Amino acid sequence: MNSAQRSIYDSLTPDELDQRNQLEIAQTPPNIDSPLAVNDLAVGVFAAMGMTAASLATDRGLPPQQVRVDRWHAGNTLNSVAWHFQNGWQLDIHVVHSAINGFFQSRDGRHIIYNGAYPHLRQIILDFLGCPNHKERITEATASYDAFELEESLSKLGACIAVVRSAEEWASHEQGRHLASVPAVEIVKLADSEPRPFSTTPTRPLSGLRALDLSKVLAGPTLGRQLAEHGAQVIHLRHPYQDLIYPFDIETSYGKINSYLDFTRPRGRERLLELAREADVFAQGYRFGAMEKNGFGPHDLARENPHLVYVQLNAYGFGGPWAHRHGFEQLAQSVTGAAAINGGSLSNPKLVPAYMNDYLTGFLGALGAMIALRRRAREGGAWLVNVSLARTCQLALDLPLRDPGEALRPTQHEDLGPWLIDQDSSLGVLTRLKSPIEYSETPCFADIAATAPGTHPPEWREVTQPKPPHRPTQMLDSLELLGNMALH
Known part of the structure; x- marks a missing residue:
């Protein structure tokens, strides 16, 4: 590992790992065009998760193995939703490029960013500004407000907005200081209980x-997908009438039972409690405090299941004045200083062209769950894992900037052939990027291909697939592309 990768890896592996497992990093050229060392950040995260999973496997009696991460492939994983195909057709994610989603200049010359990916969030902003979802009208309306006044007013209404800040401004902000005081993967013991050893026939x-x-x-479902691709039974639960962004929901559904459930209704509440009592991991990405109000917060469920690992994800962390604020990838990049660094200045913000915080926060949540499961096996207890988009972004800012003299290898779909896999599904043949973590003995795979929301009843089912059902892509020459689907 290079020094940047090593610093991330060391910060994310607090517990002893089985040194019989071997780590290999293929130091291929980076593909993410940014001054930030995004490829190296991804390598460090994936290496930490891979070696933790391999150690968990040997804890259970599986053989030591080699773990391999490719630097170029690691960067492509951060745009994996852009490299997802249904019967050869690239899934269209242009819905996230709505007119409201982007940077706008305020009256005082600062830049703000809105995100209205979901209709109700978009409407809050448009109603406040008094304009339609039209770029020129939004620009005019935004220019009549000072940036911080607008951020505060819209945030109180539950909108997704952030003022673009420098890294120095964020470091001195109360929320930035709070996040700097906690680890990127915060793991806290919730309650005492007897050790829960792993079964020894995995x-x-x-x-x-x-x-x-x-x-x-995107972060939360990525967490669940990683648990599934490492062999867990995973049930994804969503409200049947909740807004969705279809390509993102499909891309993160591999390996999961995909179910509807409304836990605000008596029947749904009862069923969720039943499932939580039987679960090893409970992961949720609701707004901070929402699950507590409904009786499904960490301490609530630790009383119901004293061996539970509870993982929660949000935008800005679980303390400080912004803990309750909504946020997405783009806002995390903007408030922390990443967008200003990527664009060269505060006056020219530009997003890092990758969903780096979304995907990496999902992997970090899965990593935290694995660490907590190992601790549960040794010392017992219920555990809480906290991860957030902005804290993940601060990992990137902690690294030295990427060497500008190192040549990039931009991603062309023709170059992805060795990394693409096909899998048959109820939706046809789905083509996707394979896992960025390669294991010599226990390869990642999804025994269930991607499915639409609500496909299955919310019931556990055994994972019995003995080997990966996917295959190297046969469709590279017939893929139909809409264009650049990377974050921009």
Whole structure:
């Protein structure tokens, strides 16, 4: 590992790992065009998760193995939703490029960013500004407000807005200081209980373990998908009438039972409690405090299940004045200083062209769950894992900037052939990027291909697939592309 990768890896591996497992990093050229060392950040995260999963596997009696991460492939993983195909057709994610989503200049010359990916969030902003979802009208309306006044007013209404800040401004902000005081993967013991040893007849690192995923795009469902691809039984639960962004929901559904459930109704509440009592991991990405109000907060469920690992994800962390604010990838990049660094200045913000915080926060949540499961096996207890988009972004800012003399290898779909896999599904042949973590003995795979929301009843099912059902892509020459789907 290079020094940047090593610093991330060391910060994310607090517990002893089995040194019989071997780590290999393929130091291929980076592909993410940014001054930030995004490829190296991704390598460090994936290496930490891979070696933790391999150690969990040997804890359970599986053989030591080699873990391999490719630097170029690691960067492409941060745009994996852009490299997802249904019967050869690239899934269209242009819905996230709505007129409201982007940077606008305020009256005082600062830049703000809105995100209205979901209709109700978009409407809050448009109603406040008094204009339609039209770029020129939004520009005019925004220019009549001072930036921080607008941020505060719209945030109180529940909108997704952020003033673009420098890294120095964020470091001195109360929320930035709070996040700097906690680790990127915060793991806290919730309650004492007897150790819960792993079963000793697994075929994969998480064989026999059960996880509930109550989250929306993109970080939370990525967490659930990673648990599934390491062998866990995962049920994804969503409200049947909740807004969705179809390509993102499909891309993160691999390996999961995909179910509807409304826990605000008596029947749904009862069913969720039943599932939580039987689960090993409960992951949720609701606004901070929402689950507590409904009786499904960390301490609530630790009383119901004293062996539970509870993972929660949000935009700005779980303390400080912004803990309750909504946020997405683009806002995390903007408030922390990443967008200003990527664009060269505060006056020219530009997003890093990758969903780096979304995907990496999902992987960090899965990593935290694995660390907590190992601790549960040794010392018992219920555990809480906290991860957030902005804290993940601060990891990137902690690294030295990328060497500008190192040549980039931009991603062309023709170059992805060795990294693309096909899998048959009820939606046809789905083509996707394979896992960025390669294991010699327990390869990642999804025994269930991607499915539409609500496909299955909310019931556990055994994962019995003995080997990966996917195959190297046969469709590279016939893929139909709409264009650049990377974040921009």
